[in-house]
Amino acid sequence: MQELKSVYSKEELLNNAVELLKKLIEIPSFSKDEFNTSVEIEGFFARHHIPTKRFKNNIWAVNKNFDVFKPSILLNTHHDTVKPNKAYTMDPFVPVEKDGKLFGLGSNDAGASLVSMAQVFLHFYEQENLAYNLVIALTAEEEISGFDGIEALYPQLPNVELAIVGEPTQMNLAIAEKGLLVIDGEMKGTASHAAHPNPDNSIVKCMKDLQQILDFRFPKVSEYLGEVKITLSGIHAGVQHNVVPESCSFTLDVRVTDEYSNREAFEIIQSRMESALTARSFRLNSSKISMDHPFVQAGLEIGRTTYGSPTSSDQAIIPCTSVKLGPGDSTRSHTADEFVFIDEIAEGIDIYIRILEKVLYSTEQKLPEPQSGI
Structure with missing residues (x-):
């Protein structure tokens, strides 16, 4: 030198x-x-x-x-x-x-x-x-x-x-x-008066859908970055106490490891959820x-x-x-x-x-x- x-x-x-x-x-x-x-x-x-x-x-x-x-x-x-x-x-x-x-x-x-x-x-x-x-x-x-x-x-x-x-x-x-994948989701249901039975409550359906994806573990674990991490970072539904809303929307913050591309991670999440999902971008791998x-x-x-x-x-x-x-x-x-x-x-x-x-x-x-x- x-x-x-x-x-x-x-x-x-x-x-x-x-x-x-x-x-x-x-x-x-x-x-x-x-x-x-x-x-x-x-x-x-x-x-x-x-x-x-x-x-x-x-x-x-x-x-x-x-x-x-x-x-x-x-x-x-x-x-x-x-x-x-x-x-x-x-x-x-x-x-x-x-x-x-x-x-x-x-x-x-x-x-x-x-x-x-x-x-x-x-x-x-x-x-x-x-x-x-x-x-x-x-x-x-x-x-x-x-x-x-x-x-x-x-x-x-x-x-x-x-x-x-x-x-x-x-x-x-x-x-x-880790890469960053932000996903917006929406679960559809049937709007109704809160006083009446409603087996198609969008919020209840969404809660079940979210819980199972938050419990999910991606099979491949990175040597340096560990597991893919999914975080529920926002949820919104309803404006009146006596009205069951027709939809429940949410946002997932997904930190993706080098074992997956953002698109691969999105496709896996989408395959496991009933909600309609939209990725804001796939560019931050x-x-x-x-x-x-x-x-x-x-x-x-x-x-x-x-x-x-x-x-x-x-x-x-x-x-x-x-x-x-x-x-x-x-x-x-x-x-x-x-x-x-x-x-x-x-x-x-x-x-x-x-x-x-x-x-x-x-x-x-x-x-x-x-x-x-x-």
């Missing part, structure tokens, strides 16, 4: 990261309304003399010595946030640094990953003779799995062989991720990366662990080999008074760099060939 020379010290990279994260926290960036944070991100790179490209609210750049004949490694995370919940006791848009923590909406999910990746990109930006190009894409609409985020941008990116998706994983490698992949092996060599992630991310719509890795803790995401530890950001920058050094400067291992695009 060649000796690495960087124009930035560890302290400078951390200070840059914290300063940028504070600025991003101050700017509301709900999904589909991320223009102002995209401008702040452009400004950050401009101040460091790095040209960027824009597609909608997605900002991306390539390393200074980009070589069209080399494959690329993509650093990707998002700058949109969910809306703050009502349990906040602090102003979600005022960054507060206290007791080693930085509080603010989006600080953990996924601001810490974004600012860490930005520093890692600075670190490698001017390096020569890399085995792979380095591309960074800071994108929109992840929280709603929107169509104008990484999915829209990806076809413009150059020859990506591996995507590192920044989400809070405590800097351990999520080598598999499960993903996984081989334990033998050079990036995974590089992470293991420096003491990181691997696991299967139950939460979904933009991995589901990135059509190449990917791994989820970032500072912060997923259990803090979308919670009131969200925060990230400053030390987690420092660790994130350090671990990203250490793993990437093993791959970017490797002359022995090559990443697998890229998969087809969207």
